[in-house]
Amino acid sequence: MKTHPEVSSSRRKSRKAHFQAPSHLRYRLMSSTLSTDLRKKHGIRALPIRKDDEVEVTCGNHRQHKGKVTQVYRKRWCIYIERLSNTKANGATIRIPIHPSNCKITKLKLTKDRNDLIEAKRAGRAENKGKVTNQDVN
Numbered sequence: 143m144k145t146h147p148e149v150s151s152s153r154r155k156s157r158k159a160h161f162q163a164p165s166h167l168r169y170r171l172m173s174s175t176l177s178t179d180l181r182k183k184h185g186i187r188a189l190p191i192r193k194d195d196e197v198e199v200t201c202g203n204h205r206q207h208k209g210k211v212t213q214v215y216r217k218r219w220c221i222y223i224e225r226l227s228n229t230k231a232n233g234a235t236i237r238i239p240i241h242p243s244n245c246k247i248t249k250l251k252l253t254k255d256r257n258d259l260i261e262a263k264r265a266g267r268a269e270n271k272g273k274v275t276n277q278d279v280n
Contacts, residue, residue, distance in 0.1 A: 168216040174242045180250065185264045189250070191221060191242045196249035199223070199240055208248065215239070 144151045163171060173188045174197065181187060191197070193214055199207045209224035220239035227235045250256070 165216050168219070172214065172216060172219065172242045174245045174247050177246050177248045180247065184260050186260060186267065189247065189260070191245070191247065192251060194251040195247050197223060197245040198248050199244060200246050201244040202240070204238065204240065221245070
């Protein structure tokens, strides 16, 4: 059922908006879940991935591979991880692209901006938690 009259619920338009999204929106779309330790520590579930985060691949042929993110390639919707590559017949090595949704972040590279983002997300989650009472409704 459509919930907002000014936003399309069309599959075709949603896919177009997703795959033609500009870089500053792809940043948010290319998020990974946090490991259980980080979830407990920071109180949030997921975070946009960035270079120098340490991740573990959770899905696909390279499951359980761990390493540091060497590049976040927004144009191709993928990330590249240290020591995750194949060797071609001529001896050249090629990096294997992984989608961020198939990874979980095991160690964060924290900066001031990232700490601010974590605090904002945690504050937003805290507001919506708890039981709704009659006083809240009235």
